[in-house]
Amino acid sequence: MTVKDMAQSLSLAKLAGEENNDVVTGCYIGDLLSWVMGRAGEGNAWITVMGNINAVAVAKLAELSCIILCEDAHLDEDARIQADSNGIAIYASGETAYALAVKIAALLAG
């Protein structure tokens, strides 16, 4: 499943970056940046409330497929600009991290 397919299936609102065809390898939930860098797998969709510029750097360096800001968490303007220039896809959802992860798991299983 690509990032684009996932975003369409979950009706995610795109906030920044490119709607890309990177493959979603799984899903990781977390807000502590080093924790995420140490544990998230390459290509994971990252669900978080952390919408700052450092989160964009983490997604880029750890090669995560996209960021999903759950429960409509705020995206900083400088983070949006950085994500656009680095091609990091960032989406918004009103749902909880748990609800999103359950849906992503179902999509990955299907």
Add this chain to the structure above:
Amino acid sequence: MTPITKRYEVSGDDFTHAGEASGKVKTLLKQIGYHPDAIRRIAIAMYEGEINMVIHANGGFANVDIYPDRVEILLEDTGPGIEDVDKAMEEGYSTAPDEVRALGFGAGMGLPNIKKYTDDMRIESAVGVGTKVYMTIKGQ
């Protein structure tokens, strides 16, 4: 063999630009077609080191030597030094201030992540003098 050498200044107290040096290294390694499996490990380890220098040491310098079979990175600062290196290496131990934690850092995973993602890591630190973090990542 002569390595490709890059030197970057990491500015202190500037979380907006933290990760620039590691981002540049990552871009360079991709451009030269370096071992794909090593690139992600190099980027993460170096970013953790950069962040540490911003949080604790008011910045510093990063020296990167790229060899065909390995990348050697030295992160050097003139910050306060690490009192207890063994303690600092423990997962979850952090001395980061609250305002840094609010940004999502300070989980006490920085140095453990560097250890996890590198093939060799060495810390030289003296209180009041500064810290040097040496890391080697093998390309394979």
